[in-house]
Amino acid sequence: MFTVEQALDAIIAEVAAPVAARVPLGESLGLVLAEDIDSDVDTPPFDKALMDGYAVRAADVTSGRAELRFLEEVMAGQVPTRAVEPGWATRIMTGAPLPAGADAVVRVEDTQFRDSKEPAVVAIDGAPVTVGQSIMRQGTSTQRGQRVLNSGTPLRPQEIGTLAESGRDQVAVYHRPRVAILATGDELVPVNEIPQPGQIRNSNESMLAAQIQRAGGEPVPLGIARDERANLRERIEAGLACDLLLLSGGVSAGKLDLVPSELQAAGVRQVFHKVRVKPGKPLWFGVSERSKKDANPIHKGCYVFGLPGNPVSSMVCCEIFVRTALRRLLGIEPQRPLAVSARLEHEYRHQGNRPTYHPAQMESSLTGRTVSIVSWQGSSDLRATTAANGMVCFPAGEAVYSAGTVMDVYPW
Amino acid sequence: MFTVEQALDAIIAEVAAPVAARVPLGESLGLVLAEDIDSDVDTPPFDKALMDGYAVRAADVTSGRAELRFLEEVMAGQVPTRAVEPGWATRIMTGAPLPAGADAVVRVEDTQFRDSKEPAVVAIDGAPVTVGQSIMRQGTSTQRGQRVLNSGTPLRPQEIGTLAESGRDQVAVYHRPRVAILATGDELVPVNEIPQPGQIRNSNESMLAAQIQRAGGEPVPLGIARDERANLRERIEAGLACDLLLLSGGVSAGKLDLVPSELQAAGVRQVFHKVRVKPGKPLWFGVSERSKKDANPIHKGCYVFGLPGNPVSSMVCCEIFVRTALRRLLGIEPQRPLAVSARLEHEYRHQGNRPTYHPAQMESSLTGRTVSIVSWQGSSDLRATTAANGMVCFPAGEAVYSAGTVMDVYPW
Missing domain, CATH: 2.40.340.10 (MoeA, C-terminal, domain IV)
Structure with missing residues (x-):
């Protein structure tokens, strides 16, 4: 009987390396980046105003007070047409490019605009102005060509925003595994039925699907297989088209525990059966390496877990063992459960x-x-x-x- | 200018109480239960074998050794047809109901089945057997009619499994809010375009959508609105059909910051504009209470956030303020950000x-x-x-x- 450590070693050794797939950026949350990302732009792309106000030469406003001549107005999305010479100021919006010559922005709250003259006058009355004030210099956050994200990074909102800044509306991530869930047992009835004597509801399917979803997999519920070879075999075949197949029930030592023999008949190679752990001792693990007719380039095989039927046994085995396989397929480090x-x-x-x-x-x-x-x-x-x-x-x-x-x- | 605390108070005061909606159990992960759940069954529903083995009377096997007569076999999903009398044993599978008369299960590993005689003999050789061994009594986990989950509970896999045991394949949860995201500004280009001078990519949409998704909302990206009244108004109208509308950009003090005036023109009542916080000072918040033509019974109004356009300002305001509104709508406690x-x-x-x-x-x-x-x-x-x-x-x-x-x- 394997120890937990031996079982985890075997899972990590058997499960193939993660496979990259390109997905829309909006579907990438929680997945792991499978390419290095270099920025194709400077961020900011130009010296940028951080406030609404006036672009000035700081040397003109060292005291915090000045009257400057109004040059022009630059909206966000526009570009300045003229350089700011000494004694002049350009109206500028947050996010707009700083005009040549200017080296600071005075916030609009510290100014008064007087258009009774020609040119109009910008009267400034605030704190002394310093070079670089309320400006973010081109490339301060990121320079063009700079590595911004490394392959292997899990994608959170801030990484997704950074990918968008770098022009990636599609991104290579490790493929989200599809995980078939098949409950087995003549005692099971669907959740919406009232169990008759000797019967219980198939609660494991809902629970395991939620565990898989939380862990970053895509659950594929396959319903209930009866303790009958033809029915079981057909549903196992369906499950083997996924990246993982979880069976619950049918792996302990009882006479009707058909699952291990039917899995082997379906070409699934047993890696281990039984683990020195409580709950979860009857756990079964195997690998199907057959090439598929409906060949999906991402699908390199199917990893099959026979989970014990008791709900907490199923839950615990999913957390310890199945999630280790999922982390391997998702490219998440460390792969072993992290205590x-x-x-x-x-x-x-x-x-x-x-x-x-x-x-x-x-x-x-x-x-x-x-x-x-x-x-x-x-x-x-x-x-x-x-x-x-x-x-x-x-x-x-x-x-x-x-x-x-x-x-x-x-x-x- | 509001303090952060005043802004959070205002959001919580304005946002309506969460609205319950019935969803399939498989779509409930992470949502909050909106009904109390009483079990409609005992769990286990009967005295249940926890091992594959033989149901016996413990008094027959106090020494750990005995030869008992074989009575019958009960598979999972079957019910025993006969009571176990002294000197007899019934073959039983994990999960199957214990026969009347029996009060313990001996695991199959400690037994030998000999069918050379009639009736066949079950030879037991193991540890002394005690009453209740390898049995879980009816109702030990949950009794019929017992409260198993309270309204207000966030649903994790174990709660979802418990709901399935209690026969709920549909469950009342607080409605997942739909959150429209509208970036504004003539300087913005879509992520897949190369910015020209003065332009930047619309990275906020992807980032905010990921933040909303992570927080339990459903993001509804609306693209880029130009700094032009008709275009902005049309897109604001579309966004007001959602539970929340996030605008990024267009709320600072610049001349082209049309957003606050267009929101008010669309019937959105301003609650506050500007918060004493960095980054994020220009934050705008308002409420649209108009009845909708496409009246959705769940949709009680739309809560509108005008977020500053700089990416970290947008991100921080979403984390502090938007998520507070989301927690209120999702029924998540505490509603305020939890430091x-x-x-x-x-x-x-x-x-x-x-x-x-x-x-x-x-x-x-x-x-x-x-x-x-x-x-x-x-x-x-x-x-x-x-x-x-x-x-x-x-x-x-x-x-x-x-x-x-x-x-x-x-x-x-």
């Missing part, structure tokens, strides 16, 4: 023959992070996880963890 | 005549949170924000902040 350290809020006794991921609530503050263990009845008790924002990892064995012990926590 | 405290990593001197929101990089660890000020050239320097994951707030005035000073940080 954060937090101090246990209260003493807690834990006992288990496998490492246990237990729902927990973490709080952060100026002075550090703490974690509280939430009450939890085991792998069928999904409701308990609604009081949690992560899981704390207890090693195998029995121990009393005193308040203040530093624990590894995996935030959800 | 976290972090200690300054290095000494920093700051000077400004208004409270300043400065790009900064925050790090969290076991021992607390620290924040570093990133190099930033002002409101046109968007690229600087790609090195930041939030902004630190400096009060107005000049001061030296020593390393270790506790600062308010607003994460992005």
Whole structure:
């Protein structure tokens, strides 16, 4: 039986490197940049006014008071037609290019415009004016040809704005994986049905789809497969057209657990079955490398997870193992689950023959992070996880963890 | 001029309470529940096997060893047909209902099935068996009629799974606001064009759309409006059909800043114009309460923000002010921006005549949170924000902040 570390190693070793695809900039939020970006322009593209006011020569207004002659007006989007000579001023709007000769902008609030004479007069009464005041020089933020973003950068709004400044309305990112979700089991009924004796609702599909969506994948729900070979095989075939296929249920040791044998029949090579972890021991992982008839250049194979059917087992395995595969495909570093350290809020006794991921609530503050263990009845008790924002990892064995012990926590 | 606090108060006072709408469960991630949810079933719905194995009477296997007679087999989705009497055992699958009479499950790994006799024999050789072993009792996680989720709960995967267990394939959530984004200015060209002298690309649309998407709204990009009344008015009218309308540019004091007057002409009541904040001073906020011809019952009006055109000004105003309106419409608490405290990593001197929101990089660890000020050239320097994951707030005035000073940080 693999340890968690061995299982994660195997997933990272098997899952192919991420594949770049070009998407519209508006669909790139949260994806990872797959190309280096050099700016094709200076930003700002010219010496730019940062205020509405008058472009002047600072030497004309060192005292903060002056009367200058009005030269012309430059709106945003226009270009100055004349240089500002000593004793002159050009009306300028925020964002407009500074005229030649000018080296400062006086804000409009400190000026009065008097057009009784010809030329009109700009009377200035404010603080002493210094060279560069209320101006942003061409290329201060970014110079043409400068590297502005590196391949591997996750795209947030500020990176998306920077890409737009650099003229990229399409951008190469690592492809968002499509993740098929197939619940298996004769005991399952759709969510909108009332379960009869022996039946339960297929809650895993909705939960897993939300986990995949949150993690940056595109969920593809495939409904319920019955514990019957032909039905299962057909739906597995459909799922293998996606980048990942998650099956829930059907991987423990029972007689009707057809999933592993049907996956192998469909050409999926088993990489591991069972992991020393609680919940989630029956986890199955395999790889389908067949070329596809509907060959998508992005689709290099399908990575298949057989998740245990109990909801918290499915959820935990998705967080630890499936998300590792997703991070690899999405180009997100680090690929392994990232634990954060937090101090246990209260003493807690834990006992288990496998490492246990237990729902927990973490709080952060100026002075550090703490974690509280939430009450939890085991792998069928999904409701308990609604009081949690992560899981704390207890090693195998029995121990009393005193308040203040530093624990590894995996935030959800 | 309003302070930031006065502006936030005004936004919260003006924006209507959130409106509930029923959506498919699969579209609810990140939205806030707008109804209380009581479970319509016990979870588990019956005493349930947690392992594949044999349902037994614990009293028959107190030593861990026994030979029991084989009664029947219950698959998941089936119901037991016979009670387990002393000396008998029923084969049971994970998730299947426990037969009457049985009070424990022995895992299949500790058993041997011998069908040479009639009835067949189940030989058990493992640890002593206790009452309740490998069983989850009916209703342990949730009892029928029990409140499982309260109105106001943000929906994460575990809440979505819990809603599915409770039979909700549709759920009442607070409506996801549609947010129109309209960039204004003759100096703007689309992202895919090469700016000519005096022009810049419309990078704000892409950036604001990503900010809105990340914050849970649905961005509706409206392109570029020219500094010309008829064109601006037509696009403002289109934007007013959304829940929010963001205009970028055109709200500072320049002669061509038509936006405030055109908004008022379109029946938008100004609530405030200008806020004592840097960047972002020219911010404009107003409300359109007109009834709409294409009356959408969810659409109670439109809240209009005139954002300054410089990219970092737009970004910061969106984070502080627009997101407050979005949280109000989405039912997210608290509605005001939530500062976290972090200690300054290095000494920093700051000077400004208004409270300043400065790009900064925050790090969290076991021992607390620290924040570093990133190099930033002002409101046109968007690229600087790609090195930041939030902004630190400096009060107005000049001061030296020593390393270790506790600062308010607003994460992005």
